[in-house]
């Protein structure tokens with residue numbers, strides 16, 4: 001975290017040196033705000049200090065405080081959907097007021113909430129507390145539990161900004177909660193902002209809006225997404241991203257999360273494929289395959305495993321577009337089939353094999369590592385078919401690969417505090433009592449010969465008892481890990497963010 005605060009401090013110092021924010025101003029992307037549609041409010045603060053953005057009705061009453069907090073001088077973008085906390089405000093004409101110190105600026109806007117009945121809408125009292133920053137109330141009283149609430153950070157967890165995009169509208173502002181299928185799908189199909197440079201080349205992100213400024217990160221052209229925070233009027237844009245540094249990159253910032261500047265002219269908005277999208281979670285070492293709004297299937301993966309000598313082996317996190325099919329990748333004696341490039345020298349491909357003397361493929365040295373960190377940065381995917389009939393070969397035949405609108409691939413970081421939920425005791429599992437050595441998620445898993453189908457059911461609660469205690473996880477269906485194994489992963493993440501290389505190289 002030390003590095004993070006150092007960056008934050010440098011960044012604040014850099015901001016005060018920029019004279020572009022001399023005026024208190026507020027502007028809006030659309031003065032007519034439709035229910036549920038996000039608009040952007042852009043504002044400049046000339047100095048550091050308390051700043052408040054409020055909504056004032058025609059009677060002159062403050063009906064909502066969007067924020068009231070200390071902010072550094074600078075330009076900001078605030079995404080807003082016409083709500084205050086969870087409540088829609090009544091339709092009508094309002095003044096949006098930005099206040100800092102003795103200064104205040106206002107502009108008019110129209111709220112249009114056709115479905116919100118006026119009588120039932122709660123208009124919160126204006127208070128010192130920012131309305132949108134309050135924790136959302138839970139829908140129903142929860143049973144008393146000693147378990148800690150799930151920690152679902154967004155990919156922009158390490159950002160110096162409070163992100164206010166609606167979850168699902170952008171990768172960076174969407175919590176890492178795979179159980180929220182609808183929100184995750186919205187995010188996976190939302191627009192992506194990439195940099196217009198060749199797909200093997202990288203753009204240097206500058207600490208300040210100038211070519212002479214220090215390079216603090218690199219972004220791969222064509223395929224890597226960035227979070228655009230601000231389009232400035234001097235030809236530069238402020239962005240956030242994870243640095244895609246490889247061993248030979250001009251800037252060595254291994255998987256570091258940074259805020260910096262790139263030329264606005266490089267930024268291009270793309271709409272990714274709307275049929276298939278992929279999500280890799282470093283925490284679970286699982287690939288989640290989404291198809292037309294639903295989680296279709298999962299496969300086990302290996303992401304990168306770094307060491308002090310090869311910090312660049314950590315898989316670079318972020319959001320990407322699948323940009324080109326490259327077929328077989330060869331390194332040393334190993335071959336990886338069905339490779340698809342998504343980030344310069346990072347590919348998603350089948351788990352590597354060597355050839356036996358009889359030309360058959362041998363996966364013994366690599367397959368057992370699936371579900372753990374093991375690669376040099378690429379995402380290795382299982383070749384054995386799962387109970388849905390899916391494997392890397394199937395994926396390569398179905399996902400859309402195009403530098404203009406390929407399928408999105410999102411990679412979630414396993415930040416400190418994230419935890420894998422332990423399956424409930426009644427989760428069904430299967431095994432073959434006639435000598436089967438594995439446990440499965442499906443009675444007809446292809447990991448067991450079809451003559452043993454359907455296999456015999458038992459439960460996750462029984463897994464550590466009797467004959468079940470010696471069963472292994474099947475390589476085809478990758479059933480839930482044993483409780484002790486999940487707890488081991490969870491304990492590690494109580495104190496560490498294993499993918500944040502910079503934390504270990506201070």
Ligand SMILES: [Zn+2]
Pocket residue numbers: 163165169170171172173227
């Ligand atoms: Zn966002």
Ligand SMILES: [Zn+2]
Pocket residue numbers: 439440441442445446447448474475476477478
């Ligand atoms: Zn199985």
